[in-house]
Amino acid sequence: MRSILEKKEINFTPILLISNTLxxxxxxxxxxxxxxxxxxxxxxxxxxxxxxxxxxxxxxDIGDKNRSAKAIVNFTGSNLVSLxxxxxxxxxxxxxxxxxxxxxxxxxxxxxxxxxxxxxxxKSSFSLSEDFREDFLKELAELVPEEIFTGNVQSALIVxxxxxxxxxxxxxxSLDLVANLVFFSHGDEVNRAISFNKKIFVRAIDTPALPxxxxxxxxxxxxxxxxxxxxxxxxxxxx
Numbered sequence: 001m002r003s004i005l006e007k008k009e010i011n012f013t014p015i016l017l018i019s020n021t022l023x024x025x026x027x028x029x030x031x032x033x034x035x036x037x038x039x040x041x042x043x044x045x046x047x048x049x050x051x052x053x054x055x056x057x058x059x060x061d062i063g064d065k066n067r068s069a070k071a072i073v074n075f076t077g078s079n080l081v082s083l084x085x086x087x088x089x090x091x092x093x094x095x096x097x098x099x100x101x102x103x104x105x106x107x108x109x110x111x112x113x114x115x116x117x118x119x120x121x122x123k124s125s126f127s128l129s130e131d132f133r134e135d136f137l138k139e140l141a142e143l144v145p146e147e148i149f150t151g152n153v154q155s156a157l158i159v160x161x162x163x164x165x166x167x168x169x170x171x172x173x174s175l176d177l178v179a180n181l182v183f184f185s186h187g188d189e190v191n192r193a194i195s196f197n198k199k200i201f202v203r204a205i206d207t208p209a210l211p212x213x214x215x216x217x218x219x220x221x222x223x224x225x226x227x228x229x230x231x232x233x234x235x236x237x238x239x
Contacts (some may be wrong), residue, residue, distance in 0.1 A: 063173030065204045067229060072165040075127070076175050076200050077229045082124035083140070084157035084181055084196065086117075088149045096178075107144075115141035118148065126224040129203075129232040136234070145183070145186050154184045157196065171204035176237055201233035 090102035090196055107116035117125075125133050147153035158180045165173035177198045183191040207225045210218060 010100065018047065018081045041087040050182055060169050064206070067171075069165055070231065071227065073162055073175065074171055074203055075229050075230065076165075076177070077159060078163050079124055079127040079224070079231065080177065080179075080200070081159065083121055083127075084179075086144055086148045087119060088118055089151050089154070104149060110137040110141045113141075115144070115147065117141050119215060122223065123220045126221040127229075127231055129230045130216055132232055147185070152185060152191075154192065156182050156184070158182055165202070168201070169224055173202050175200045178237070179238070196239055197237040199235045199237045201235075202229055202231055204228055205230050 023202045088105035088107065089102060105119050107118055108122045109116050110122075115138070116135060121140065122137070125137055128136055145153050148155070160175065160180065161176070161178040163176040165175050167173055177196070177200055179196045179198075181194040183193070185191045205225065205228055207222065207228055210222050214222070
C-alpha cells in the first residue's frame, strides 16, 4: 500500500502549452495596439503639398470644419485690412525703367447709386459670404470719399487689437477687433480717424477647385477663399 506521503510525478506539458498560448495571445494584442498607435501617428504627421506656384508646404489633417486659431486670426485681420484700406494710386509692378503711363484706379461700381469701391477692395470682398457680401459693399461704398479716386486721399485700417477666436459651434468662430480707420491726404498727413470696433463672425467653408479656363473673377475669388474660411457677419463691438 502506497504511503500518502509518496511523491507523485507531475506532468508539466499542459501547463507549458497553456502558458505559451497565453503569452502568444498577449504579444499579439500588444502588437495590434502598437500598430494602431503608429497608424494614428502617421495619419497626423505633416504631408508635403505642392502649391500652384510650384512651392511646397507641409500641412496636417485637422478636419473639414477645424481651423487653427492662428489661421483664423490671420485670415480675419488681413482681409479686413484689405477691405478698409482704400488707395487708387497705381502700383509699380517692375523696375525695368520703361516709361509707362500709370493710371489711377477707376474703381468698381456697386449698387445702383453710382457709388464705387476700389478694385482691391472688390477683390478682398470675396472673403465675405455671398449672402453678406453685396450689402456690405453697398455700405462700404457710401463711406469711400470721392477724393480716393483722384489720388488725393488714402485710407488705412490700423489694427490695435484682435482677440483669439471664440468657438460658437462646429466650424464657426467670433473675434473682437479694435481698430481705427485713418484717412491720409497729401501723402502722409493725417486727415481724420474713425473708430472701427467690431465683432467678426467667421466660418469654415469648402473651397472648390478652379475649373478649366477659369475667368478672372473666378481666379480672384479662389485666391481669397482658398484659406477655407469666410466672414459671414460683422457687428458693432461694445467696449
